[in-house]
Amino acid sequence: MTKQRTGTIPVDPTSAEPCCAPLSARRISHEAADRLAPAFRALGDPVRLRLMSMIASAPGGEICVCDLTPAFDLSGPTISYHLRTLREAGLVDAERRGTWVYYRPRPAMLRQLARLLAVDGTTGG
Amino acid sequence: MTKQRTGTIPVDPTSAEPCCAPLSARRISHEAADRLAPAFRALGDPVRLRLMSMIASAPGGEICVCDLTPAFDLSGPTISYHLRTLREAGLVDAERRGTWVYYRPRPAMLRQLARLLAVDGTTGG
DNA sequence: CCTCTGATTCGAGAAACGTCAAGACAGCCT
DNA sequence: AGGCTGTCTTGACGTTTCTCGAATCAGAGG
Known part of the structure; x- marks a missing residue:
């Protein structure tokens, strides 16, 4: 039985649909809360x-x-x-190239979380 | 010995300075990570x-x-x-008025977190 | 004062988390 | 093949988290 390898994920947050208005705009749904809480x-x-932060700010987009x-x-x-926790939360991706393993951010998920936290008047802050 | 009451907070995240560039802009500092991780x-x-979400989207600004x-x-x-966990994380504020207790969001902290998660090209979708 | 209602704190138990040492796996190199 | 290096998984252990019932605190009102 081949175990799951780098990149395979039990619950798949890969399907990061452009979900969810800001928390302050309306009440988040029960399901959305269940899906996004693990990322937080x-x-x-x-x-x-x-x-x-080290992964997201890596010069070549990976580290x-x-x-x-x-x-x-x-x-x-x-x-x-x-790192596995970050992977399973859908926040990063991993890829093995030869001896080393590289990690990349998943901007879609980060954007989703940022949007959720957006406050009315963010630009004014 | 009077115990702490509603609104008093052990570690004080009230001092929500406009801290921290986006995670993807540069590596977050050790101290900033220690201070902001509890909020996440x-x-x-x-x-x-x-x-x-219920508190942040409350019609009158409180619930x-x-x-x-x-x-x-x-x-x-x-x-x-x-609710106490949210209070101690600096995300909400509580106030007792007569029999009932009302909770309000703390936009400063929410903004700080949103800014941290901001991705280059957020406006671009 | 006593009672009633709403909210918090306390104490306890089950489950999940964070950490490490030991072992396993993947890919280089000789 | 065999050994070496880098990464991940497993198993174990102590700590933290989440939940509840019971007790406590804060106000309103008889």
């Missing part, structure tokens, strides 16, 4: 927030795990666990 | 995401707990626990 939860850990791990005082498996 | 974590639960509780299949204390 994934960002709700300082390590993962930093990982997300090697080998460049992520040494930035933390954590074991390899722990970083791998956090 | 607070939104990382379906119940709290719905509560946040009574008595209108929040019946919307969920959860006990009063559980709703109260989630």
